[in-house]
Amino acid sequence: MARPTMEDVAARAGVSRALVSLVMRDSPKVSRERREAVLRAAEELGYSPHAVARSLASRTSTLLGVMVSDLHNPFFAEIVDGLDAVARSEGFELIINTGGRSVARERGAVQSLLSFRPAGLVLLGAAVPASDIAAAADKAPVVLVARDSRLSTVDTVNDDGKAGAEVVVDHLVALGHTRIVHLDGGRGSQAAVRKRGYVGAMRKHGLEPAVLSSEYTDSAGAKAAGQLLERFDPLPTAIVAANDFNAVGAISALDEAGLRVPQDVSVVGYDNTSLAALARIGLTTIDQPRREMGRLAAEALLQRIRDGRVEPVRHLLQPKLVVRGTTGVPRS
Structure with missing residues (x-):
């Protein structure tokens, strides 16, 4: 019917x-x-x-648009959980789109979400230029998660990526590691911040930084680990991966090469996603409180929508190290 x-x-x-x-x-x-x-x-x-038809007719939207940079990364899924919990409790619904880690696709995704005339937008790990974000904020309140901004019309929710990378290096040095390589996140959101933290911490300990270009994906982690095996002699004893997804890819490549984690090479991720906690992986990582970040983003958005707040909010959460089974003392 x-x-x-x-x-x-x-x-x-x-x-x-x-x-x-x-x-x-x-x-x-x-x-x-x-x-x-x-x-x-x-x-x-x-x-x-229909929620969209109702919002268009009444001009009072109960829709919140969410642009996710990468649907394959569980980090973003867990942030959406936090967003959704707050949205539903306050009578709002989420519309979700993805940018597929492409600037062009992200730009199209944001425009598509704006066509629904949402009450506000949450951009997760956005890579689009600041000018695109400013243009979106002229049409609806915007909150960025895992992305910095100086725009007064935009709120942000981030963890201190520099401090997180420093904590990782400190942990590895305390275990006795001196040859520590960083697989960076390429042009991904917060990648440059984490790289600065790694480089600064290595120099603080009197060690030489070594960075391999990578991305926030498992395939990029595997590729970078393969390059590491080809270029370094002797091999590094520890890897600081761009994120958990990247770390799992690196561990897979090391395993295929006959190397054991952590006996031969220690590996640390970033985000503490559900993937990291799996018993078969047991990844040492930096915890970002994903659901809390989603909650803070939703609350910031609702403050602009309902209370008319105009001053920007900048949430900066402190990362914490979660030690599991992928780090240990370096091989002799």
């Missing part, structure tokens, strides 16, 4: 379509008797107003 429409409800209740629209918007202009007649007809027909 075709989805019932407002016209169907109006015909069943014996009223005009305009009156049905008023009832669905909870307008006080409708009498109790007519309201009850419309709601009864809607229930009998199984009619439910």
